[in-house]
Amino acid sequence: EAGVxxxxxxxxxxxxxxxxxxxxxxxGHATLYWYQQxxxxxxxxxIQFQNNGVVDDSQLPKDRFSAERLKGVDSTLKxxxxxxxxxxxxxxxxxxxxxxxxxxxxxxxxxxxxxxxx
Amino acid sequence: xxxxxxxxxxxxIQEGENLTVYCNSSSVFSSxxxxxxxxxxxxxxxxxxxTGGEVxxxxxxxxxxxxxxxxxxxxxxAAQPGDTGLYLCAGGDTGGxxxxxxxxxxxxxxx
Numbered sequence: 001e002a003g004v005x006x007x008x009x010x011x012x013x014x015x016x017x018x019x020x021x022x023x024x025x026x027x028g029h030a031t032l033y034w035y036q037q038x039x040x041x042x043x044x045x046x047i048q049f050q051n052n053g054v055v056d057d058s059q060l061p062k063d064r065f066s067a068e069r070l071k072g073v074d075s076t077l078k079x080x081x082x083x084x085x086x087x088x089x090x091x092x093x094x095x096x097x098x099x100x101x102x103x104x105x106x107x108x109x110x111x112x113x114x115x116x117x118x
Numbered sequence: 119x120x121x122x123x124x125x126x127x128x129x130x131i132q133e134g135e136n137l138t139v140y141c142n143s144s145s146v147f148s149s150x151x152x153x154x155x156x157x158x159x160x161x162x163x164x165x166x167x168x169t170g171g172e173v174x175x176x177x178x179x180x181x182x183x184x185x186x187x188x189x190x191x192x193x194x195x196a197a198q199p200g201d202t203g204l205y206l207c208a209g210g211d212t213g214g215x216x217x218x219x220x221x222x223x224x225x226x227x228x229x
Contacts (some may be wrong), residue, residue, distance in 0.1 A: 042219035091160050104149045104210035109160025
């Protein structure tokens with residue numbers, strides 16, 4: 001099966017500019033995640049969708065970050081305006097469905113978008 | 119807030135050596151997962167452990183979940199250059215709906 005597709009792979013912008021990332025999850029996967037991975041750190045969950053509804057966005061800086069998942073399929077993550085500290089890899093992941101019981105879902109990740117804010 | 123601490127942060131070894139990396143928390147997790155991430159790629163799931171005390175083997179990799187479900191370890195026997203990468207542990211929050219990651223152990227195996 002095709003994996004999680006993300007674009008662009010790389011993006012360089014100046015601070016205060018806007019940027020958008022796109023993600024197409026694995027077909028049939030109900031849950032979609034956006035993670036931010038700063039160099040030297042593990043991925044940090046920004047937002048989690050189940051179908052086209054938001055399950056968790058507690059760590060999304062809502063004053064500058066926004067995300068949507070139209071029709072419960074692909075998703076876009078936008079930053080406006082960007083700050084220097086937003087430089088990171090933005091990873092999209094998907095899973096088949098909501099976690100059931102005590103076992104976490106297997107996450108399938110895309111290759112990420114590396115953002116550099118100058 | 120549930121946190122996962124991984125150690126060591128960085129490990130450089132010769133091919134053929136054995137190693138163990140650790141994932142610890144003060145919180146109980148419903149399950150723990152180990153992922154490996156190679157440069158320029160997203161993490162790939164290696165294993166999920168659910169039961170306290172559980173041991174799982176994947177070829178030369180052995181994963182253990184602590185009895186109290188607060189910690190886990192990954193042991194690699196006879197490391198190979200292909201094992202090079204960032205090893206991340208990830209835990210399910212108490213509801214099992216959100217996956218949080220540790221900072222990872224960066225492993226480099228020299229030929």
